[in-house]
Amino acid sequence: MVTEDRRARERAARHRLIVDTARQLAEAEGWDAVTTRRLSTEIEYSQPVLYKHFSGMDQVAAAVAIDGFGELARLLRTARNDAKTPSDALTRMARAYLDFARDNPAVYDAMFTGRTALRFAEEDTPPELVAAFTELRQTVSAVANEADADTLTEVFWAALHGLTTLGRGGRLRPEYDRERVDLLIARFCPADG
Numbered sequence: 001m002v003t004e005d006r007r008a009r010e011r012a013a014r015h016r017l018i019v020d021t022a023r024q025l026a027e028a029e030g031w032d033a034v035t036t037r038r039l040s041t042e043i044e045y046s047q048p049v050l051y052k053h054f055s056g057m058d059q060v061a062a063a064v065a066i067d068g069f070g071e072l073a074r075l076l077r078t079a080r081n082d083a084k085t086p087s088d089a090l091t092r093m094a095r096a097y098l099d100f101a102r103d104n105p106a107v108y109d110a111m112f113t114g115r116t117a118l119r120f121a122e123e124d125t126p127p128e129l130v131a132a133f134t135e136l137r138q139t140v141s142a143v144a145n146e147a148d149a150d151t152l153t154e155v156f157w158a159a160l161h162g163l164t165t166l167g168r169g170g171r172l173r174p175e176y177d178r179e180r181v182d183l184l185i186a187r188f189c190p191a192d193g
Contacts, residue, residue: 015053017043019063026064026106031114034060062116068107069128072100076135086142087189093139094160094181101164112161133157143189152188159184 021042025034034057040047054060079096083089101108110116120129133153140156141149163180166172172180 011053014043014045014049015063018050018053018060019067022060023064023067023107026110027104031061031106031109058116061110061114062118064107065110065114065116065118066126066128068104068111069126069132071104071107072097072111073128073131073135075100076132080135080139083139086139087185089139090143090156090188091181091185093136094184097160098164098167098177098181101160101168105168108164113165140188156184156188 018039021039022034025038025042036047036050036057039060040050043050054063075096076093079092080089083092111118118129119125120133136157137149137153140153144152163172163184167174167177
């Protein structure tokens, strides 16, 4: 039993090392740099060891994305908990979301635009994805009034994703980041609740 526990811990540590290394490489050099050969060199394990953990690079990217959603959920929860009003919570969450996307572009790509087949609103949706959506929904539902909270949350999330994507593509004026968030929040909370 002790040997099995040790092996399980070693396997979990290797898995974590692969995911962390893939994330670091992707953030430093882009996802094209994250190959089986490069990962095996970086972590000093053979390629067959990598394949014991992941069947391919898409699964590695999915693991990075799932970690990203867990991290985003924690940041959103902190933003929500630090707020005094629903409007303040939405503002803090919007800024936390946009800051996360800016500071972790490769992870954000894996989460939303990359090579994974992660799906939302399905029975097999990973809990980290559900947690990130739930954090947004809890705050949006406080201002939803008669609107469907799930749909309104999707619209808020889509707006944040659009701001992220357009901003990263240089299609928005960077000096107006704050004003765009303020305007978005004003549309969701017209009479500051």
